[in-house]
Amino acid sequence: MDSNGTVKLADFGASKKLADIVSFSEGCKTVLGSxxxxxxxxxxxxxxxEGVSASSYGRKADIWSMGAVVIEMATGRPPFAExxxxxxxxxxxxxxxxxxxxxxxxxxxxDFLTLCFQxxxxxxxxxxxxxxxxxxxxxxxxxxxxxxxSTRLSSLTSS
Numbered sequence: 284m285d286s287n288g289t290v291k292l293a294d295f296g297a298s299k300k301l302a303d304i305v306s307f308s309e310g311c312k313t314v315l316g317s318x319x320x321x322x323x324x325x326x327x328x329x330x331x332x333e334g335v336s337a338s339s340y341g342r343k344a345d346i347w348s349m350g351a352v353v354i355e356m357a358t359g360r361p362p363f364a365e366x367x368x369x370x371x372x373x374x375x376x377x378x379x380x381x382x383x384x385x386x387x388x389x390x391x392x393x394d395f396l397t398l399c400f401q402x403x404x405x406x407x408x409x410x411x412x413x414x415x416x417x418x419x420x421x422x423x424x425x426x427x428x429x430x431x432x433s434t435r436l437s438s439l440t441s442s
Contacts, residue, residue, distance in 0.1 A: 318368040318369075318371045319361035319364060320347075320352065320361060322340070322343070322344035322348060322404075323402055324340040324343075325340050325344050326375055327376050343404050343409065344404075346399050346408065346409070346410065350400050351382065353392075353396060354396065362382030379402065381400035382396075384396045384400075391417050394417075394418070395413070
């Protein structure tokens with residue numbers, strides 16, 4: 284995040300050239316990433332779990348990761364931060380639970396995160412679909428998020 288509140292996110296922990304590991308028809312075939320931000324299908328891939336391709340995952344895995352980043356921005360901690368990484372992997376991959384959504388967030392933000400954490404990949408919205416969510420349409424909502432993020436950034440950089 285820069286001093287103007289502009290946030291740019293990319294990669295989510297798997298530093299590989301996208302062209303080397305993904306195709307539009309086949310999806311990704313790696314199990315790399317940071318546990319607390321990994322989508323269930325990334326953890327499950329290769330195991331043939333119900334509703335998950337045994338060979339790949341796609342771009343919607345980044346939607347889950349984005350939801351995790353929003354929780355981290357709101358709370359200062361990623362989802363399931365109280366758990367050891369392996370325990371978090373197990374919980375995300377097999378428990379059926381979604382991360383706790385902070386009660387302090389607005390109803391619009393909570394709804395947005397609920398969509399990001401839809402466990403069924405087929406029902407999880409795409410980035411294009413999420414851009415039309417009311418959370419992004421409400422200027423007061425984004426201003427409040429900017430204020431919160433700027434305050435958190437100031438506290439991190441002044442330490």
